[in-house]
Amino acid sequence: MRRPIDSLFGRLVVLVIGVLVLSHVAWFTVIRLERDQTQTRYAVEEAAFLVDAVRQHIANSPDQPLPSSVRVVEPSSPDVPKPFTDVDTNRMPASFGRFIDDLRDRLPDGTDVRVGEPGGPPRLWVRGAKDANWIVVPVQPLRPPRSRDRMLLWLAIIFSTAVMAALFAAWQLQTPLRSLAQAVGRFGRGEPTPPVPERGPRELRQLTHGFNQMVREVEQTESDRAVMLAGVAHDLKTPLARLRLRAEMMDEAKVRDGVVRDVDSMAHIVDQFLVFAHDGADRSEPAEVDQQCERIVRSYRAVTVGAPSVQTRLTAGRDFALPAATLDRLLSNLLDNAHAYGAPPIVIETLRGANGWILRVMDSGSGIAAQDLIKASRPFVRLDPARGGSGHSGLGLAIVERLVRRAGGECDIRNREEGGLQITMTFPFDVVARSAEMLHGDELHEARMM
Template identity: 35%
Template sequence: MPRISLFWRTFLMLAALIVASLAATLGSIRLLDPAPPEQRLAWELATVLNLTRSALVSADAERRLLLLDALARDEGVRVIPLEPGDRIDATAAGPRLRAIEPRLRQLLGEPTQVAGRVNGIDGVWISFGIEGDAYWLILPRERVERQFGPSVRLLGAIALVLSLVGALVLSRLVNRPLALLARAFGAVSRGEAPPPLPVRGPIEIAELNRRFNRMAADLAALERDRTIALAGISHDIRSPLARLRMEIELARLDEAQREAMAGDIDRIDRIVGQFVHYARIAQPPRGEAVDVPTVIEATASSYRPLVASDALELSIDTGDTRSWKGDPTDLIRAIGNLIDNALRYGRSADGVARIALRASATPAGITVEVADAGPGVPAEQLDRLLRPFERMDAERSDSGGAGLGLAIVDRIARRYGGSLRLASTPGSGLRARLELPGLAPAPRVPATVLR
């Protein structure tokens, strides 16, 4: 079942409540006033016509003319004889006037006609008889149609549309604090400093935002302290390492001992470097146009000695990648860590690491996929590989890593709002797919004119 966001869930609940309320209201109106407007108007017109006919029948000839003049002058009601040659325009009567005609026939009897235009004159024309003679009762058309007013269905549709728009706005206002909080959490997960959330509004939302702001400030302070501490540790460790390397070169040692000790020092230096790189990812990335194929080729060139020694088979396909907006150091570090991880843990049974690197462009940025032909990893243990300081087994403890390679790549991906996904089947190798969206262009600041 597809998941529905809180915004749409709130909107649908409000919409359902509004529709049910309108349906109940319209049903109540119909129960309280079951007669349709056409029937009520037919009753009123029949009453006017009967009163007019009774007045004309009871009045003498002189008073009858005065009565007709008074009706035309004061009420806008005219009475004229119905001639056989009258031209009745059947198309001029609207649907509501046509609906009145059968109801008037029920009230006045046959033959009663209702027309909207006779002899080219607009109005509401109703035929009736007086002592065997046929006459037309003519009423102003706007006076009759005004009695209809808008239909109940039209009023209900307008109320429904306005209510749904109001529900949409209300849902937006209700869910806006949660949307801001979700974006702020997304910024924290990418290692960015989120903007402070507003602490006004409902008490619960204000208190939640206040606590989040305090947590974000504490995390930022913790990141700064950790970066400073790791930088200091790096300096304190690398300085003695440099002296040890120099003393090893000057010491009287055979070549095998010198290479073993130099290898240990390089291993310690790489581990320290990984600590520092992992800490510095929390800093905001700098954005510039990066030539992706050039960066990939330059990164792969550092592995040429291994390729020349037949310890590595590296195939590269840059695909349709061109330019990417981001920090080139992050891209170099991510690709290098993926290759190093495949080189360290993805060797085939013959001891050769066969690695395939493929890159492609996406609408948001680029995708880099690195696959090896090693023994693979059980699917239930893939998540462990993305955790800092996690390694699969004790046999790999002497591989020269600190368990930060993939964690660094994952943190770089989240820094840009991307992802690192691992897939593997035991015996078929590990495949790492890195998705890196490009940074959004910085907003243009209008130039200030000095006067």
């Protein structure tokens, strides 16, 4: 099961949203704290200004009346509030307590600050060391911070806009990387790989340019090699045909049979060269793999002298279909390889796997040495030098792997625990589905026409 967080886009989304959430929460917290402190500082400065204004008024214009919200009270008045106690301080709201402390720090040393009795308008009673009377001024009410206000709305709008912009930027970065990853996958499977558009940051453009250049060089090298192999193989067919004709005209049967066998071995090698050099897509009609396997096994038993026992375990059903020519070449090469190097019985198996349809060919021989398994599918590699004269060029498994990859599948070569070699070819469901639709669509069309 694919997990979205495993992709580059998914991880960028998680990273971007996480960073934005942390930054916005920090920003909101700082703004709230700063707003509370600003409100407290403003109230402190306002109260200090009023107290100074009253003092100046008393000093300069004692005969002029004071504003109605401000008054001067004698120390002996019963209205003077009592000093703060620890209990009063604990009962006081935290914001108001900070306001009183900041106001005392703002006013000169020795200034007594008290708060009016609860129940009436909030008032401050201030008396400095040089003041004869108490100065009573109103207090600007400190609003407690609200849990929901317009800041949250603006925060949500800014956060949503930032997330959408960040996701768009992540998508713009992820798109060329995904295209490059898909192209690498196609190139690894041997499928045609068109040039990838060079988009994105400079480093990504450089990487894409290098990949496109590598693909062009590899394709040119493969094309040159295919042309060379096809040319050599094609040119050898005519002299081989003449050699066989002359061998058939020999009088001595023993020499004639030996020359004919050598010519046949050379012709088989030439045919393998031609198959390996063929680099075009298989345009043959699709066929049901189970039925085609049965037909190929019957033909193999009929035409191959001394063919070993071949068993079939075909359980895939009608939905497993592949191009007929590709399937013929796969099984022919694998059966020839098992006949030459393996031991009976040879088993051909089809089944539905977890990741795709499986075609498997097994023999009961000695298998391949563990250190040679990785070289088994390389072209022109013969693991046993003594096999060079038996009509084999080291292309059998290389042809199989190339055909499987060209059909969109994967090939796995390993030894069996019971003994012998096992070649497992896995074809993804979506790749096989196209062939199956072509096959069953044609059958349905023919049934309707009848």
